Amino acid sequence: MGNFSRRKAIVSGLAATAGATGVAVAARLAARYGLVPPDDGGIYGPGESLTYASQRLLTRHSMAREFSPSQISKLPFANATDPPDAAFEQLRAGGFAGWRVSVNGMVARPASFSLADLRSYPVRSQITHLACEEGWSFIAEWTGVPLSHVLSLVGALPQARYVVYFSQQKGWWDSIDMDDALHPQTLLTYGMNGGDLPVGNGGPVRLRVPRQLGYKSVKYIARLTVTDSLKKFGKGLGSVEPEYGYAWYAGM
Amino acid sequence: MADSGCLPGLAAEVPKIRDAPRHTLLVRLTHWLTAACFFALLVSGMEIVVSHPRFYWGEAGNALTPPLFHIPIPSSRATVPTGYKLVLPDQNGWSRALHFQTAWVVELTGLLYLIYGVFTGHFRRNLVPPGKEFSGTIRRVLGNHLRFRRPDAAEAASYNVLQRLSYLLVIFALFPLAVWTGLAMSPAIVSVFPALVTTLGGQQSARTIHFLVSLALVLFVVVHIAMIFLAGFRVRMRAMIGGRAGSQ
Numbered sequence: 001m002g003n004f005s006r007r008k009a010i011v012s013g014l015a016a017t018a019g020a021t022g023v024a025v026a027a028r029l030a031a032r033y034g035l036v037p038p039d040d041g042g043i044y045g046p047g048e049s050l051t052y053a054s055q056r057l058l059t060r061h062s063m064a065r066e067f068s069p070s071q072i073s074k075l076p077f078a079n080a081t082d083p084p085d086a087a088f089e090q091l092r093a094g095g096f097a098g099w100r101v102s103v104n105g106m107v108a109r110p111a112s113f114s115l116a117d118l119r120s121y122p123v124r125s126q127i128t129h130l131a132c133e134e135g136w137s138f139i140a141e142w143t144g145v146p147l148s149h150v151l152s153l154v155g156a157l158p159q160a161r162y163v164v165y166f167s168q169q170k171g172w173w174d175s176i177d178m179d180d181a182l183h184p185q186t187l188l189t190y191g192m193n194g195g196d197l198p199v200g201n202g203g204p205v206r207l208r209v210p211r212q213l214g215y216k217s218v219k220y221i222a223r224l225t226v227t228d229s230l231k232k233f234g235k236g237l238g239s240v241e242p243e244y245g246y247a248w249y250a251g252m
Numbered sequence: 253m254a255d256s257g258c259l260p261g262l263a264a265e266v267p268k269i270r271d272a273p274r275h276t277l278l279v280r281l282t283h284w285l286t287a288a289c290f291f292a293l294l295v296s297g298m299e300i301v302v303s304h305p306r307f308y309w310g311e312a313g314n315a316l317t318p319p320l321f322h323i324p325i326p327s328s329r330a331t332v333p334t335g336y337k338l339v340l341p342d343q344n345g346w347s348r349a350l351h352f353q354t355a356w357v358v359e360l361t362g363l364l365y366l367i368y369g370v371f372t373g374h375f376r377r378n379l380v381p382p383g384k385e386f387s388g389t390i391r392r393v394l395g396n397h398l399r400f401r402r403p404d405a406a407e408a409a410s411y412n413v414l415q416r417l418s419y420l421l422v423i424f425a426l427f428p429l430a431v432w433t434g435l436a437m438s439p440a441i442v443s444v445f446p447a448l449v450t451t452l453g454g455q456q457s458a459r460t461i462h463f464l465v466s467l468a469l470v471l472f473v474v475v476h477i478a479m480i481f482l483a484g485f486r487v488r489m490r491a492m493i494g495g496r497a498g499s500q
Contacts, residue, residue, distance in 0.1 A: 047353025245345020251440025
């Protein structure tokens with residue numbers, strides 16, 4: 001009996017050590033390969049980290065589903081947002097001719113772009129799904145310039161790891177990793193279903209990240225910052241969403 | 253007369269049954285982990301539904317499109333037409349985090365159970381109904397159930413045929429379907445495996461099936477718990493916690 005329980009203790013001890021070592025090694029590897037989300041703390045940190053790491057590994061080269069024109073939703077639903085500020089209204093009155101999207105941070109040539117600038121760059125149109133975390137969705141054709149093109153114009157530095165993007169609406173900002181930022185379907189959109197992007201859907205400029213849920217597609221984009229760390233932005237959780245309990249990574 | 257497929261003749265030795273091993277440690281562990289996960293998934297899932305208690309069929313659906321059906325409750329979003337003035341507080345953040353974290357735990361638990369069940373013959377021995385006298389057994393067990401008769405001694409040592417069929421349905425149909433339809437709602441996952449969602453008819457169909465599967469699982473759990481009370485709560489709990497069969 002004594003032998004048996006000693007053997008049991010040794011075996012469980014070894015198993016626990018192996019388990020702990022395994023978790024530690026996995027955490028080191030995950031950090032090294034950029035598989036740890038900025039909101040990895042707290043009681044839901046393990047779940048967020050597992051989801052981000054596994055989906056990031058799986059989706060490195062995958063493309064969001066695209067649909068046929070007949071599948072475009074007749075009534076694209078626009079979630080109500082707070083009315084943008086007075087400066088927005090002024091720009092809107094001028095047909096957004098004065099709208100600028102500035103790009104700074106870890107870039108060789110910080111710059112700001114007008115709507116006309118964005119329209120003059122290579123155009124990509126894609127019919128994709130916008131799924132809200134609440135459960136509803138619609139399909140629309142989104143037109144814009146790939147974010148990767150804008151990032152190459154400003155010369156994003158090789159050590160860049162994230163792109164942080166800010167809405168004209170105060171306090172609304174988010175970020176994506178470089179995999180998503182350089183993804184061909186990640187667009188600075190200015191058009192929807194053949195027309196200008198309506199304000200209700202995020203016009204004049206909305207960043208569309210179709211492999212993630214709708215809330216990552218921030219409306220009224222005014223500024224982008226390229227960075228290697230999210231620690232200095234807000235509470236360091238990667239976006240404003242985790243401050244309200246929502247996941248930074250929204251691939252699910 | 254013992255007619256359990258796996259432990260013939262045991263009924264004659266009722267005293268021995270009391271201390272006979274009933275559920276292995278792994279079955280008990282995975283059972284209670286799954287039970288805890290189910291509760292967490294149910295609570296968080298209900299909160300997620302509250303943010304949009306309308307269900308659609310096809311690829312897309314929203315407040316402007318007619319629902320397949322809706323749940324007549326208030327929503328946590330003012331944009332959802334529910335017919336109620338009341339807008340519930342937004343609980344979607346932690347609900348989603350809890351839902352997905354629990355999904356990880358329950359899927360890994362399920363995987364462990366699946367591997368165990370295949371390699372130890374647990375499924376073959378304890379869950380697949382014995383082939384011979386199948387219809388006779390099912391009639392007798394069904395009769396016992398309808399008359400609210402307590403299970404006979406043989407059933408203290410193994411599962412009866414109705415249990416086997418419902419457990420098989422939960423383990424091999426409802427649980428995998430819940431995982432599948434859950435994954436089919438993920439824009440990232442379906443960017444790699446589009447067939448996960450196209451075979452279901454679209455992302456909104458996946459959401460609707462996910463909800464219906466949850467309802468079926470809730471129904472199973474309600475009946476499961478009712479059966480434990482009818483069959484003898486203490487004995488069944490002792491079997492699933494301590495692992496000993498016990499008897500009536």
